[in-house]
Amino acid sequence: MIEGPPPQAAQAAGPLFIGSDIYRGSSYGPGHPLRVPRVSTVMDLARALGWLPAGRFRLSPRAKPAALALWHDPAYVVALQAAEIAGEVSDEVRHRHHIGTLSNPVFPQMFRRPATGAGGVMLAAEALAARPGVIHVPGGGTHHGLPDRANGFCYLNDVVLGIKVLQRAGMQRIAYVDLDAHHCDGVEMAFAGDPGVRMISVHEERRWPFTGALGDTAGGSAFNLPVPAGYNDSEARAVLDGLILPRVAEVRPQVLVLQCGADSLLEDPLSRLALSNRAYLEAVAALLPLAPRVLVLGGGGYNPWSVGRLWTAIWGLLAGQELPDRLPPDAQAVLQGLGWGGGGRPVPEGHLLTSLLDPPREGPVRPDIRDRLAILRAR
16 A cells, blocks of 8 residues: 555554655745755754664655545546656646645655655554554644645645544544644544544634634534634643543544644744643643554644754653753754745744753633633533
């Protein structure tokens, strides 16, 4: 089904990290938010910290077109491959499949890169179906992809593909929690009304794709919580305790899929939320005991320093590592070597270059949050 390491490579005990060097130097283009390094930064930081020994790392395979047909229209996959080879698309293809647009441009790895992300998530799903465990795939989390077109920087939907692999393997109770600043419209489309998939999304209100309203239940399968600008760590804790943990626990999931898009962090340029990475780590730590199989994905995130630090810290947590107060020189050098890839933004200073952990960003739990939690609690 997928190209890459033999099946036994995914069966090692303990947490696994699935990554690839295809992300190194890959860019959507000089003016695009995804011109910045992300997965390669996580791999480099984790290795600089000694957290990524060979026994914990698996090379992400590239999903074959036949495997992608589990969710995607084969004609769309063919169009993606053809656009990558040609380096351009016709007006007809642009209109039909939404590739060659400002959001989803033509770039040199426009098929191979998302197919590698999808292959990694599908490999992880196969491994977890066969054996309980924890797997981190920071190149996954493309939750906007639609069956026959690109959407919101996502050419494929590796989340949907991974969950469908789990279902095909017999997993009947799957919980999906999405912490990205943007609503998981593609995932909700795929599993609306599916009693075997419990979806929970916490995302910024009045933010693209403008879906995931409080009253949107996806046929009973979803709990959507839009949150206001300035969403802080204290509010995230209230949401974790008042919505996420009880609604995950009540379905007794065989598998938990957790999307950790980093664009809810204060430093991210594409949202107005204000979390520290401690809020994500608190959520991951609290959710881990609720399922025997846990698949942790990346997602959005457009500040290379905050993304790299968050996803590396998540891997450290999953791998049982102690997060240092101050990074060693080799790890600091990784962060100091990052850049925006153009755009004229200044390089940050302070803890973004020297530490994995942000200062806590606590604050009041505003009435809007309390009221919305009460509405969802009453369902």
